[in-house]
Amino acid sequence: MSRLAAAAERWLAPEAPAERLAAVRILVGGFATVYLTSRLPHILSYLSFPSRHFQPVGVIAAFDAPPPGALVVVVTGLALLATLGFALGWRFRLTGPIAGVSLLWILSYANSWGQIFHTENGLVLFVLVIGLTRAADATSLDARRRAPPAAPAPHARYGWPLRLLCLVVVATYFLAGIAKLRWGGPGWFGGTVLRDTIAADSLRKVLLGSSHSPIAEALLGQVWLFRALAVLTLVVELGAPIALLHRRAALAWVLAVIAFHLGVLVLMAIMFPFPLSGIAFAPFFRAERVTAWAAARFKKFRARRSPAGSEAP
Amino acid sequence: MNRRAGCYNRRVSASERVVAWAVSAVVLAALLWPLSWGPEHDSFPLSSYPMFAHNRTSAVLSAIYAVATDGDGERRYVPPDLVANREVLQARAVLDRAARGGKKGAMLLCREVAGRIAGQSDGPLSGAVAVSIIRGRHDAGVYFDTGALGKETVLARCAVERR
Numbered sequence: 001m002s003r004l005a006a007a008a009e010r011w012l013a014p015e016a017p018a019e020r021l022a023a024v025r026i027l028v029g030g031f032a033t034v035y036l037t038s039r040l041p042h043i044l045s046y047l048s049f050p051s052r053h054f055q056p057v058g059v060i061a062a063f064d065a066p067p068p069g070a071l072v073v074v075v076t077g078l079a080l081l082a083t084l085g086f087a088l089g090w091r092f093r094l095t096g097p098i099a100g101v102s103l104l105w106i107l108s109y110a111n112s113w114g115q116i117f118h119t120e121n122g123l124v125l126f127v128l129v130i131g132l133t134r135a136a137d138a139t140s141l142d143a144r145r146r147a148p149p150a151a152p153a154p155h156a157r158y159g160w161p162l163r164l165l166c167l168v169v170v171a172t173y174f175l176a177g178i179a180k181l182r183w184g185g186p187g188w189f190g191g192t193v194l195r196d197t198i199a200a201d202s203l204r205k206v207l208l209g210s211s212h213s214p215i216a217e218a219l220l221g222q223v224w225l226f227r228a229l230a231v232l233t234l235v236v237e238l239g240a241p242i243a244l245l246h247r248r249a250a251l252a253w254v255l256a257v258i259a260f261h262l263g264v265l266v267l268m269a270i271m272f273p274f275p276l277s278g279i280a281f282a283p284f285f286r287a288e289r290v291t292a293w294a295a296a297r298f299k300k301f302r303a304r305r306s307p308a309g310s311e312a313p
Numbered sequence: 314m315n316r317r318a319g320c321y322n323r324r325v326s327a328s329e330r331v332v333a334w335a336v337s338a339v340v341l342a343a344l345l346w347p348l349s350w351g352p353e354h355d356s357f358p359l360s361s362y363p364m365f366a367h368n369r370t371s372a373v374l375s376a377i378y379a380v381a382t383d384g385d386g387e388r389r390y391v392p393p394d395l396v397a398n399r400e401v402l403q404a405r406a407v408l409d410r411a412a413r414g415g416k417k418g419a420m421l422l423c424r425e426v427a428g429r430i431a432g433q434s435d436g437p438l439s440g441a442v443a444v445s446i447i448r449g450r451h452d453a454g455v456y457f458d459t460g461a462l463g464k465e466t467v468l469a470r471c472a473v474e475r476r
Contacts, residue, residue: 013325013333045398050425052414053397053407058357104358111357113397114406124358125340132336156325160333164340171344176362183352183366196372197365199453206456207378207449208408209392210401217457 016159018138018152022089023287024162025135027279028126029087032103035123035273036080043076043110057116058108072109078102086131089140096131103127123274125168133161139291165283166250170240173257177237188234191227195220198267205269216267229263236260243284250284257281372453377408377468379426381441389437391444395429396422412448412468419446419469427473445470 036043047069054066079102085095104127107120136142137152180188187193198216205212219225236256243253261272274280282290325333347361355363379391393404411422427444451463 009330012337013330042398042400049397052421053410055410057355058359108357113403114410115400115403116355116357116360117400117402118360118362118364121358121360125344129336129340132332157329157333160337164337167337167341168344171341172362175344175347175360176366178348179352179362179366183363183368185368187368187370193369194365196369196453197367199372199457200369200374203372203374203451203453203456204376204405205401207376207390207451208396208401208404209379209390210404220454220457 012163013156013160014163015154015156016162017154017288018134018158019288019291020286021130021133021135021158021161022137022139022143023289023291024165024282025089025130026087026139026291027282027287028123028130029083029099031274031277031279032083032099032123032127033080033087036076036083036103036106039110040076043106044073046110046113047072049113053113055114056108056112058111059105060108060112066112067109072106075102075106075109079106083127086127089136089142092136092140092142096133096135098131100124100128100131119270119272119274122169122172122280126165126274126280129161129164129168134158135161139288139295162283166244169280169283170243173237173240177234177240180234180237188230189227191223191225191230194230194233195223195226198226201268211269213267213269219267229267232256233260247285250281254278254281254284373450373463374453375448375450376405377412377446377448379408379423380445380447381430381438381473382443382445383440384442389441391426391430391438395426395438408446411446416469420471422446423469423471427471430473431475441473443470443472 046066049066051066056063060067078098082095082099082102085091086099104124107124111117111120134157137158184193199220202212202216236253239253243250257275258278261276264270264272265276343359347356347359350361352361352363352367355361379396381389381391383389393399393401396404397407398404407422411418414421423444423446426446430438430441430444433439445467446469447465448468449462449465455461455463
């Protein structure tokens, strides 16, 4: 192998502790389970949609007509159980891929009615990638079942999925920035495109009987503000690759992205729950510290509640 | 390069290496594929993220929306859950598609919305007697300054028939 290829492989597949990938699995799987549960009314609402509104996308494009309601209900139930198993690391060789495929299927179905919710792209890609890896080698029910229960040593097999997830995040924001340059043109830098987009979006919400941001309405006259926000948006999106350089650079970029999403929430009343939760950025950091902290708190809580624990010398 | 880094991936088996490269290559290629798409094309979960990327030259908005009218002629915008579901963007997609279906499409949706309103015994639309599907062209800047709307065209109008 040439030195260049070896260096590329070292970067793409660095050694990482099994607990780090496991922590990302727990966070992403837990988020997917909660998100899917909260979106059940939304997903199942499409069962009563007239078929004339069906515009299949992604894996659902294989269907000429809406899939049968019973199939939708079964796959939704399967996705819920599989994402829970995914989070717990239970029979992960099975639940991992099933969670990825079923989540992809059911969210593609919910996006097949003329409106694509870009808030869900990252979550699906994360579950698909993690489901194909050895993310349950530690901190999982599978690991507890195995003997001996010694934690596996750090290995590249736990590092490459994390690096790939970082690349997925970076590529997503970078593509959004490229789209603004390609189709928005230089007008995007002037701020008027962003201001007019937000104004039109707010009016659309009024006309559609929904709530819009009163803050955006109050700020529409401040063109300088929208100019600054437009430049910051492009800097954050096109500057995404900086997060791959160093953990501190990643932290700075992630804070900027979360601020950007908070801005979108405040000005456009559009919520991106996966990035706003911070879980989308877990692969950039030592995520195992979060699960270790949570486990320690849980142990403490159990010890306090258990009478045997309180009587122990 | 330190010693550890030099033998970094020696313990990675050939099969694991193939899986890692294959999955990484497929995922990254799939993510970059939308770069070849035009601004009108989108998909899921792969996307070129065309929303908000268009070169909007003004705050003028062309939109399709549903308006309920009560016995006194007072107008109320019909909320998303009576058009489609709770998602405002889904309601927009349903209205746009109905309008693309011409008068027939707009009337079909108008009757569906009127039926849902008729099923409501209370709430802000309980006094509605008619529903209109409207195509409007409004300047958002003017609206938020003065409250004035622009030009409206009624695509379909139907009665709310309560039993």
